[in-house]
Amino acid sequence: MDIIESKTWVEWLITIAKFGFCFVPVLYILLLIPMERRGAGFMQDRQGPNRSYIKVPYFGKVRLFGYVQNMCDGTKLFFKEMFAPKGAKKFLYYVAPAIPFAIVFLSPCVIPWFGPMVFEWGGKVVRIAGPIVDSEVGILLLFGFSSLSAYGAVLAGLSSRSKYSYLGSLRTTAMTISYEVCQGLSMMGLLVLAGSFSLTDIVSWQEHHVWGIVAQPVAFFCFLIATIAETGRAPFDVAEGEPELVAGYHTEYGAMQFGLFYMGEYSHICISSLLVATLFLGGYSVPFVTTETIQAHMGGSLAILCWVLAFFALAFLHMIYRYSRKLRASAQSNKMEILQEYKLYKGIGWIAAFVLVCAGIASWMLYNPQVTVVNGVAVNTLGAALGTALIHLLVLLVKSVFFCWVWIWVRWTLPRFRYDHVMHLGWKIILNIAILNLVVTAVVAKLMGGN
Amino acid sequence: MARVIRQRPMNWVERLYIFEAIRGLWTTLKHAARGLFRYEELPTISYPEGQPEVRSTYRAKHRLMLRPDGTPRCVACGMCAAACPAHCIYIEATASDDPRIEKKVKRFDIDHLTCVFCGLCVEACPVDALRMDTKEIIFEHRTRDEFVANLKTLTSWDPKDYPDDAQSQKAPGGKLNAEARKVWGMEVKN
């Protein structure tokens, strides 16, 4: 119980609040599914699903750019009947979908969401680490979890007593295991450079030297390809290739059990994109600016953040106005309904832009916290530390959303590989490039006198 | 004789796959950016609310042209029924009141459930009585019988829908009859 008493209540509050990050992958699903559907639509010159709406009394229909479609799908999946096929191993059949989904909640624990917060509170210097569990074997833990999540596919294939499921699970397992090796080996070069398994150390190394993508471009590509393959998405989705196996290992699943597999897949994308962003794109670190600079000019940094967001709000407004002008001129019979809905968005957009600009000006003029240096470590006030954490978090999220987009982009561009081609690519090409990269990195690092 | 298409063998850059994949990614990125930033330029029509523009040459639902006095132009020759590949036209004829015309149509049914919209009936008609320029492309009825267009439905079109067609404007009857006769180049003896 001495651990509890040694911390101040603010420290406890932040430590507990950090557990909220466990839900980030699940929240990403809300972002990823519309992004996938509408992104696919845009790539194929379609509009994508945009018809479902919520009827708001005295206002009209609110479509939220197609976001309502998710809620409809989720509700449908949630209220469908759960069933098991005849002859299935009931226990394993019901447990299997929960495994990948449960692991989704564990994986974000080791990802550093922000730089270490150092601030003064109650006469004491408080230090809070970025990840929920600041483990020195963070990345290994992440890999261990992701290798465990393949059990979901295996058990689903075995227990549902269907040939398609079984073949799908065989393929999934073989592919997951083989591409995990590629993933691990391509990452090793960076670990050699950073000299640590801890993700916090890797990010701080990148912050002080160069980003991983500059230091290890080959490893970046190998890692990206292996990670896409490991999430089992196109062009590597041989495990659920519709022409050969009906839907792979989740052929026999329906309702929310299928929904769990589906959500597990998307959350896996989220975790993988966070991992790629953390390993190769500097994680939470802001490009070209050090954390010390941000903390020294806290008000200005927050102002710039607000103004960037305000710019996005204005760009959104511009697009809405342009589209509603075009719509007003068209002969669509429901255009008044849509224009009514757009009035709402215009209002929100203007309010957001105004508030953001005002907040930016206010923080620029009024907020200038002092930084004290204790034992060579910069110690901030609580507000400045929270502001830095906020900026770091947003930067990390932007980077990972970009990689999520890469996932979707690749999926809707490249055709599916044949199964033996996938194995060929993994074992004969990427693995060898990764080993070569590791050897070269180790030799160069030794010659340069690094770690 | 089979035609042999010689395909250029891939050079080594293309066989590496990665560069071609990046080219493909660039193409989809362009399309996605257009969809996101120029949403209004997407060719999709949100269908029931926004209707597609149908040209008058599109082979849509049939109509029967009318003489200036309001009777159908059809002379019940049966050429359309003979030309129809789907056998969806049924014609019954009676003697015409007009001494210059032998027969007039008593019953003219087109079963739109059987019709293949090939337009051969329009081609076959010797008096330009049958046309397919109504631009009506939606067929929705409650019973099968309603899909069968009869003489009444085929002739109940509105001249206002065909502003470019002089012959449709002149019919039926009314004070414009004289001009209509000029258009037709015929005199109808009352």
Add this chain to the structure above:
Amino acid sequence: MLALIYFIILAVIAVGAACCVFLSKHPLYGGLSLVLTMLSLAGIYGLLGSPFIGVVQIMVYAGAIMMLLVFVISVLNAAKDNRTPMFDGTSIFVLIGVLGLAGLIGFALVLTPLGFDATTLRGSVEMTSSNLFDTAQTGPGYFVLFEVLGLLLLSSMGAAVLMAKKRLGSDASVEAASEEAIAEEKEEK
């Protein structure tokens, strides 16, 4: 105190799952129970202040080797194994042997002072690597042993590839390939 509670929970899970391994009728359930045992053992490693060993346990044993084992069990036709009796004449001796061993280990554990304190690191990355590779500190013994082990794994990998080559194109080649994966991964650690 807290660590002791965690230890008791994990130990109960580990022992219970281990019992399930030999009590379960279907070998698939046995394999899955073994995975559970390994996971809880990894937790106990973490409690003992050696997270590296625990994570490697999860990655290599639970993640890769047991995955393959489950894989193999599923490929084998396990339906016939259900009819073999769980106990027969020889199992008495086995039971006595197991109980004797368990008693010995329990005796040893009771005598050994074990502090469940996660703050004192016993098997971190640095300590493991310095124990293995720092020849100045611990002599060349572990280092040579490690290299020899690596060579052994490499040769076994070569043999596996050669054997799989004979039946190339069948599923066996894929499995052999996956076994290589684990060998490589081990080497990397």
